[in-house]
Amino acid sequence: MIEIKILKKSNAETLKAVNHLMSQMSLGPPPPKEISPKIFRDLLAQKNLNFLTAESKITGKKKIIGILSLYFVYLPSGLIAVIEDLIVDRPYRLLGVAPLLTQKAISLAFAKKARHISLRTNPQRKEANKFYLSTGFQKQETNFYRMNLSK
Numbered sequence: 001m002i003e004i005k006i007l008k009k010s011n012a013e014t015l016k017a018v019n020h021l022m023s024q025m026s027l028g029p030p031p032p033k034e035i036s037p038k039i040f041r042d043l044l045a046q047k048n049l050n051f052l053t054a055e056s057k058i059t060g061k062k063k064i065i066g067i068l069s070l071y072f073v074y075l076p077s078g079l080i081a082v083i084e085d086l087i088v089d090r091p092y093r094l095l096g097v098a099p100l101l102t103q104k105a106i107s108l109a110f111a112k113k114a115r116h117i118s119l120r121t122n123p124q125r126k127e128a129n130k131f132y133l134s135t136g137f138q139k140q141e142t143n144f145y146r147m148n149l150s151k
Contacts, residue, residue: 002065002097004104007051010040014053017064021087048072050108054088054097065092068101070108081109083119102135120144 007014019034035043044051054066066088073080083105088097109117119137121128133139 001057002100003055003057004100005053005055006108007044007053010037010044012037014064015040018067021064021067021089022085024087024090025085048074050105052101052104054101056092065089066097066101068105070105072109072112072114078115079112081105081112081114081117083117086119098131099135106136 010018015035015037018040022035043049048071050070050072052068052070053064055062056065057063066086068086069084071082071084073082083102086098086101088101106117117137119132121132123129129139
């Protein structure tokens, strides 16, 4: 059984699981070396963030096997939601974890009356792109710009 939760507090075990998942990010900017306890507490304290976890009891005890960050941004044009860092632990991929996390994010955004949900993924991530299209997201033809501020 997989349970989707909004994470409000962290402990050392939770942070270790999140760092393990973050180390599996690929094809984008390299993930941070490791999220510190203070940074993670600050992250979870943000009122505009819903940090979703997928927990499994497949192994007999609860284990975090997936995460998704859902941000809400208030703009003059209205409230929007943004999905970042959807990551499922490699051994649990293609078992329905990503759809559960994504559906929870969609439900939360709908409940807050967000205008839309945005996300981005590398075009080389074929399976991820196929998944988002199958979930109802539409590919947008736009220019995306980034200025790297870290050295």
